[in-house]
Every structure is written in structure tokens, then in C-alpha cells.
Amino acid sequence: MNPKIAKADEEVQKLISKKRNKSVEDRRVGSEIFDKQTLETLYKLANQGYINILNGAISTGKEANVLKGVIDDSYVAVKIYRIATSDFKKMQYYIQGDPRFNIRSNNKRKLITSWVNKEFRNLKRALEAGVNVPKPIVALNNVLILEFIGSNDGNPSQTVKNQKPKDVDDFLNKLLLEMKKFINEANLIHGDLSTFNILNHNENPVIIDVSQSVVRDHPIANELLVRDVKNVYGEFKKLGSSYSLDEIVNKLEIDINLD
Numbered sequence: 471m472n473p474k475i476a477k478a479d480e481e482v483q484k485l486i487s488k489k490r491n492k493s494v495e496d497r498r499v500g501s502e503i504f505d506k507q508t509l510e511t512l513y514k515l516a517n518q519g520y521i522n523i524l525n526g527a528i529s530t531g532k533e534a535n536v537l538k539g540v541i542d543d544s545y546v547a548v549k550i551y552r553i554a555t556s557d558f559k560k561m562q563y564y565i566q567g568d569p570r571f572n573i574r575s576n577n578k579r580k581l582i583t584s585w586v587n588k589e590f591r592n593l594k595r596a597l598e599a600g601v602n603v604p605k606p607i608v609a610l611n612n613v614l615i616l617e618f619i620g621s622n623d624g625n626p627s628q629t630v631k632n633q634k635p636k637d638v639d640d641f642l643n644k645l646l647l648e649m650k651k652f653i654n655e656a657n658l659i660h661g662d663l664s665t666f667n668i669l670n671h672n673e674n675p676v677i678i679d680v681s682q683s684v685v686r687d688h689p690i691a692n693e694l695l696v697r698d699v700k701n702v703y704g705e706f707k708k709l710g711s712s713y714s715l716d717e718i719v720n721k722l723e724i725d726i727n728l729d
């Protein structure tokens with residue numbers, strides 16, 4: 471196991487046993503990996519039965535770490551937003567145009583909590599529209615727990631960026647069906663759709679990373695939609711797809727101005 475994650479898990483376990491033993495004399499939880507609130511949040515989630523232990527890093531990104539959590543004999547994905555490195559300007563901008571979140575806060579923690587809730591709600595909405603996304607399990611403060619996409623023995627599925635589909639056109643065709651539901655039935659625009667945010671799960675696409683996704687009547691929705699469609703076209707073309715941009719737009723059954 472990655473030593474940093476082993477250390478993080480050790481810290482969470484220590485906190486759990488400390489609280490269980492009610493030894494209140496040391497409430498100062500020193501963490502080298504997470505800030506105190508994150509550690510407390512993980513502790514709460516463990517105590518509520520969402521995770522037993524943290525077992526390894528899946529990804530360390532710009533703004534979030536995704537860890538593997540173990541619960542009984544299965545896995546979950548634990549996405550932890552780092553307070554210090556989050557892009558608050560972007561968060562504010564995306565949240566302000568969203569009628570579901572009527573907050574105008576400069577409080578960083580509150581903003582991250584809204585951001586995490588937004589990702590949770592977007593996933594739920596996509597799932598209800600039948601889109602292949604990880605099922606959201608729980609959101610608390612800066613932590614989001616999701617269905618783990620991978621093998622039963624704990625190997626996470628890779629992004630399309632890292633694992634090229636065997637049959638690119640067939641994969642793209644499946645992806646377009648997922649995108650069509652995402653756009654036309656969930657009424658959401660992803661906003662950061664690329665081969666980094668699509669998992670290749672046994673040659674089936676799973677769309678992830680929907681925190682920035684916006685409702686279709688958001689002021690920037692059209693701009694984001696055009697960007698997403700062009701990205702998907704360009705990246706899959708590089709992978710060897712034979713689809714034209716027009717064919718993609720037709721398959722999505724959307725009406726957009728690409729100029």
C-alpha cells in the first residue's frame with residue numbers, strides 16, 4: 471500500500487479507537503495527510519458504517535484525492551476534495567448560475583460542501599435517467615462516497631485516456647447513447663467531458679467527475695455543450711474513430727450551433 475495512504479488510514483483508525491474509548495483528553499487530531507475536519511468527516515463516515523478502512527489511492531488529482539474504501543467485503547470510491555487547492559472562483563461561477571444552489575458564499579468550506587452536494591445530485595439525476603455513472607452513496611462536507619467502478623477484487627477501471635477501447639467506434643457509439651441520456655433526459659451538460667473523465671469498464675463507458683456539470687438552462691450550458699461535443703469528437707478521432715462531427719451531433723439528437 472502507498473505509505474501515505476497507510477498513514478492516512480492509520481490516522482482515521484486511531485481516531486476511531488480514540489473516540490470509541492472515549493479518551494477525550496486528546497481531541498487534537500494531528501494529521502499529516504488530511505486537515506482535521508477531513509479526518510473528522512472520514513471518522514463520521516466510518517462510524518456510520520459507510521467505510522471500514524481506506525485501502526490505497528486510486529488517483530491524486532489537482533483538487534481531489536480518490537481513495538479506495540473497504541466496506542465489509544466490497545469496495546467504494548472515496549473522493550476527498552482538498553480545501554487548500556480547490557478552485558473557488560470556478561466553484562462560485564458554476565454554482566451561482568445553478569437555480570438549485572442559491573448561495574453566494576465566500577466561505578470556502580461551505581462552497582466545497584455545495585460543490586460536493588452538486589456532484590452527488592448530478593450523479594443521482596444522471597442515474598435516474600439511466601446513464602452509466604457511479605451510484606452516489608453519501609456526501610458529507612468535502613467527502614463524497616461513490617460506487618467503486620472496477621473488478622470485484624478491487625482493481626479500479628482505467629480512464630479511456632489510459633486504456634484505449636478495443637473497438638473505438640463501438641465504444642464511441644455506446645458513449646453517445648450515454649451522453650444522449652445525460653443531455654436529453656437528465657437535462658445536464660457535463661462541462662468537462664474528455665477521455666480523462668470516462669472510464670473504460672470492461673469496454674463499456676462510465677461517465678465520471680460531474681461536479682461542474684450544469685443544468686441545461688444554466689447561462690453557460692450551451693458553451694459547455696459545444697466544447698464537450700467537440701472534445702469527444704476530437705479525442706476519439708485521434709483514437710481512430712471514423713465518426714464525423716455531424717454524425718455525432720445527429721446521434722445525440724441535439725440542436726447546437728458548432729460555429
Ligand SMILES: Nc1ncnc2c1ncn2[C@@H]1O[C@H](COP(=O)(O)OP(=O)(O)OP(=O)(O)O)[C@@H](O)[C@H]1O
Nearest residue numbers: 529531532533534536547604616617618619626679
Ligand atoms: N467511482 C470510481 N470508481 C473507480 N475509480 C474512480 C471512481 N471515481 C473516480 N475514479 C478515479 O479517480 C480519478 C479522479 O476522479 P475524478 O475525475 O472524479 O476527480 P477529479 O475531479 O478529476 O480530480 P482533479 O480535478 O483533482 O484532477 C479518475 O480518473 C478515476 O481514475
Ligand SMILES: [Mg+2]
Nearest residue numbers: 531666667679
Ligand atoms: Mg477528472
